[in-house]
Amino acid sequence: MGQVKDFNDLKVLIVEDQHEARAMMRNMLMELGVNQIFDAPDGRDALVFLDSAFDFVDMIICDWNMPNMDGVELLRQLRSVDPDIPFLMVTGRGDMESVVEAKSSGVTGYIRKPFSAKGLEAKIRIMMHRMAE
C-alpha cells in the first residue's frame, strides 16, 4: 500500500455548473488544507482542461447534473483514458437507484448534497486510501 497523500500536496479539479456551489467547494477544500484547486463549469470544459493538464490533477470532484456534458458522461470519457483517477460524484439525489447507478458508472466515491467540510474530508480520505491500496 502506498502512502496516502497529504492534503497540502493534493491537486483537485472541481466540475460544477453553479458558480456559488463551485465557490463553496473551493472554500471547503481550502479549509481542509488543499490549496491547489482548479475548476470548470461543465464536463466539456473539464475535458478541455484535462487534455492539457491531466498530470496536474490528482482528484476530480464533479457534479452529476450539468449542461453540455453531465458528470456521468465526463466520467465515461475519462475512464477510457485513465481508469484509476479518483472521481467523487456529487449528487443531489439520495435514492438507492442513483447510488447504484453512480457506483456502477465507475466513480471512486459519491457524496450527497448538501455536505459539510468534514463530510467531504471523509470522502476524500476514503478515495485516497482506496487509490493507495
Added chain:
Amino acid sequence: MFDEPAILILGLEALFLTVVIVIAFRLWLDKRRHAVFTALMEDVFNAPGRGIILYDHNDNLVRANDEAYQFISTLSDDPSAHDISFVSGMPSTMKGFLDYMFDHAVDVDQSLKNALDKLSQQRSGQGFREVIAWGDDQLCLVEASSTSAGRQLVALYDLSRAKSDEDKTIKLSRFSDKLVHAIEAVNSGIIIAKRVDDAYRVLFANQAFEEYSGLPSADTIGKPVRRIFNHLTTHERSLKKIDEALRSQSQGDIDLKAGQEKDKPRWFNVQLTPTEMDDEDVFIAVFTDITDLKIREQELSRTQKMEALGQLAAGVAHDFNNILSIVGGYARIADSNFGENETLSDYLQKIQNATDRGASLTSQLLTFSRHKIVTESVIDLSQTLKEQSSLLTPLLPASIVCSFDVDTEGLVIDCAVDDITQVMMNLALNARDAMPDGGAITIGSHLCEGGDVPLHIREKTDNDKLVCFSVKDDGCGIKPEILEKIFDPFFTTKDQGKGTGLGLFMVYGLVKQMSGFIDVDSTPGQGTIFSVFWPLSDKQPTKVMQGSIADVESINLEGYTALVAEDEPDLLALVSSMLERLGMTVLAAANGNEALVLQDDHMGDVDLLLTDVVMPELGGVKLAELMQEMRPDTHILFMSGYPAGASETGASLPDGATLIAKPIDYENLARIIFEKLTNKDVNKFIQTDQGRAAHWETSEVEDGVGNGSIKSS
C-alpha cells in the same frame, strides 16, 4: 657800580618776567590738565559696558556713546529710517528716546508705562531706574537722571549676559538637585568609583545600595570597590568577572549571587560602566535586585524538567501498556480455553497478575504527565478524607498514631475521590517512612485565607479562599539540600528496593493536574508538613454510589456492529476477539483511513467505533469527528496507552468522550460497551437478548473511564 634806579628797574623786569613765566606755566598746565581730563572723560564716556546718552536742558540730544548707538541699533535694523526724530540713529529728544524704548520693549506693563510717562512729562531729574526687556532674551537696565545743569543723562546697561549666566547657574543647581534626588530615590543601587593609584575607590553610593549591601555610607565612601564586592559575595566566579571588567576597563553585565553560602541567596544584576569624569577614570556600577526573577527562572526550568520527564514516562508507558494488553489479554483468553488444566490455569493467572502489576506501575508514571481525563467531580474534602481514612489503617504500624483533624465541613473542591485518596496515601506513607521508630501523623484540612497561605502560592492564584490539606509528621525531616529534589521521579532516600521514588512524583503530578499547589515545610530532626492547596469550589459535592454488574458473561450484544481502529495488529486482533465474544460483528481497521473505508463499504449500521487515540496518518480524535459527520448515531469509545491520550496527538478528546485506559480489561470493556449501546437502543438489546439482560440499580464510576457512569437499563 650800579645806580639804584637801574637796579630797581632790573628787579621789576625780573619780577615781571617771573610772573609772566609763572602765568604762562599755569596756563599751559591748566590746558594740559584740561586736555588730560577731557581725554579721561572721553574714556569714561566711551568705556564699554554701558551706553550713555546726554540730552541738554532743552531736551535736545547732546551726544551718545558708541555703546548707546549699538543698543538702539539692536532694536531695529535702521531706527532712523522709521522715525524722522532720529539724528544719525539716535532719538533726537529725550521724549523720543523714551517713546522708542517703550515701543520696542516686550513685557511692558502699566507701571513701566507710568514711569516712562512720568519721566517724559516731568523731566525733573527725579531719576528713573527700570529693567526693560526686548528682543530675544535681551535685558537692559535703563537709568535716567538729571545733572545739576539741567541735563538729562541716560545710561543703558546690558544685563542679558549676566542674566543668562545667572539662569544657567540656577538651572544647573536645580538640575543637579534633581539628579541627586533621582539617584537617591531610584530602586537600583548605584555606586560611583574613581581610580586612585591602582584601585577604584568609592566616591558615591546611593540609598538603595546601602540597603542592598547592608553597609552604611561611612563604610563605603572612600573604600576600595573590590572590598565592597568582597563583602557582597563570596562566589569566586562573580568576583572574577568583576575583576576582569575593572582591570580591562570594559563594560560588564554580571549576575551576582550575593550573600554567604549558608544564607538564603539574593541575586543582583550588576552593570559596570567605565567612563571619565574630569579626566579621571571612573566606574559606575548599577545594582538591580533580580532575586524574584532568578527564583521564577528556577521554577520554570524545574517545571520544564518535570514536563519533559512526564513526556518521557508517558512515551515509555504507552508502548509498555500495549505490550501488557497483549500479554494479559491472551493470557486471559488462554485461561478461559484451558481452564480445566489447573497447573496451566495457575500459570496463566500468574501472568495476568504480573501484567496487572505492570499496568499499575505505568499508571503511576502516567498520572504525573496529566494524561488522565479529569473526572468531573466535586467533593467535600473533610468528608472524603474521613471516608478514605480506613484505607490507611492497615498500612501503618502500631507505633504510629494517625489522627485526623478534619472537622471543618464545607471544604468543597473540584477533584476526584481517587486522586485525593492517592495524594493522602502517598503523603501518609512518606510520613510513615520518615518515622521508623514510630511517631504521630496528623492529617488535616482547613480553610486558608490571606496570610495563612504561603507567599509563593498566593502569587500564583487569584483565589482568596483556598482549601488546605496537610499531612504532618514528627519524623526525621528533609535536609534543605535535597528539598528541591524530592518531587523528582525515582528520587528516593530509602534503601534499595524499599522505595520506587515515584510516590511524591505522583503527588506532585496529581496536585498539578487538579490545579492545586503544594508546599513543603521541613525541619531536620523535627518533622515535615506537606500542605496542598486548592481553590474553594462553589459547586455542590457530587454523590457517587458504588455498584457493579453481576455477571459480565451474561452480556450479549449480537446484532450490533463495531468498527475497531488500532494500529497495533496484535492488540487489534485481541480487542476484536473480545467484541466478537460479546456477539458483535466487528470491522477491524489497522488505521484511521482504513476505518473510514470499511464503514463506507459497510451498508448496514455501525453502532460503535472503538478507536485508539494515537495512530499514524489519521488519529482517533479526527476519525471520531469524521465518523460523527457521516454516521451521527455511532457511539464512540477511545482507548489509549496514554490515560488521556490527548497531548501527544495535538488534539484533545471531545467533551464527554469516554476513554478506556490500556491495558484493556475485558470485563470493563464489556460493561462500558453494554452501557453505551443499550442506552442508545434498549429495545434492540432486549429483542436480541431477551431475559438475559443484566440489571443494576446504581451508577458507578469506572477506573480508567472518563465519564463512565453506568445507568440502569
